[in-house]
Amino acid sequence: MEKRKFIRKVCLLGDGGVGKTSLVRRYVEDVFSDSYIISFGTKVSKKVIDLGEVELTLMIWDILGQKSDDPLHAAYYRGANGALLVGDLTRPETMRHVVRWKEEFLKVCPGAVFVAASNKSDLESAMQPRDLKEIVDALGVELKRTSAMTGEGVEELFVALGKGIMERSK
Numbered sequence: 335m336e337k338r339k340f341i342r343k344v345c346l347l348g349d350g351g352v353g354k355t356s357l358v359r360r361y362v363e364d365v366f367s368d369s370y371i372i373s374f375g376t377k378v379s380k381k382v383i384d385l386g387e388v389e390l391t392l393m394i395w396d397i398l399g400q401k402s403d404d405p406l407h408a409a410y411y412r413g414a415n416g417a418l419l420v421g422d423l424t425r426p427e428t429m430r431h432v433v434r435w436k437e438e439f440l441k442v443c444p445g446a447v448f449v450a451a452s453n454k455s456d457l458e459s460a461m462q463p464r465d466l467k468e469i470v471d472a473l474g475v476e477l478k479r480t481s482a483m484t485g486e487g488v489e490e491l492f493v494a495l496g497k498g499i500m501e502r503s504k
């Protein structure tokens with residue numbers, strides 16, 4: 335039977351240097367190498383995910399700006415179905431900021447689906463379990479440990495986002 339095909343837009347959100355570009359590069363270039371389209375300070379990568387009955391193409395927007403409250407971001411967020419929130423375990427302030435990134439994104443895309451990553455799991459964490467719990471409580475989204483360096487958790491993160499988006503659109 336022919337799979338049903340869907341295309342969805344997702345954005346990568348988080349402070350500068352947390353590893354957004356590295357995560358998408360690790361995920362996308364494992365399979366596709368020339369899928370970057372560079373335009374207007376944004377890189378859009380494409381990845382096809384096989385979800386059983388459904389084939390989902392994620393258009394992954396990596397916004398090169400670094401501040402959560404940049405008014406220019408709204409134009410990039412428009413039409414997105416979900417977002418990947420990324421913080422860096424070695425810099426606690428970047429982990430706290432994911433809550434802000436989510437709030438700003440929700441103003442433009444109120445129905446969005448989120449997944450969150452505590453990236454750089456290959457390095458020594460500067461976060462206490464208690465601080466992580468506080469962030470998870472404020473976010474209302476599970477935090478998954480990832481490393482764009484080793485690949486830990488990267489595939490699972492994007493697949494979780496794709497599944498979440500397809501669940502939401504049922």
Ligand code: G3D
Pocket residue numbers: 348349350351352353354355356357453454455456457480481482483484
């Ligand atoms: P950004 O797109 O969020 O701004 P980048 O972040 O992907 O450009 O990554 C910023 C720096 O962190 C890069 O180092 C990159 O190699 C490093 N990095 C990203 N993810 C990981 C990770 O999981 N583990 C480790 N150890 N490093 C990571 P440079 O030195 O190029 O600035």
Ligand code: MG
Pocket residue numbers: 354355356396397398
């Ligand atoms: Mg980047």
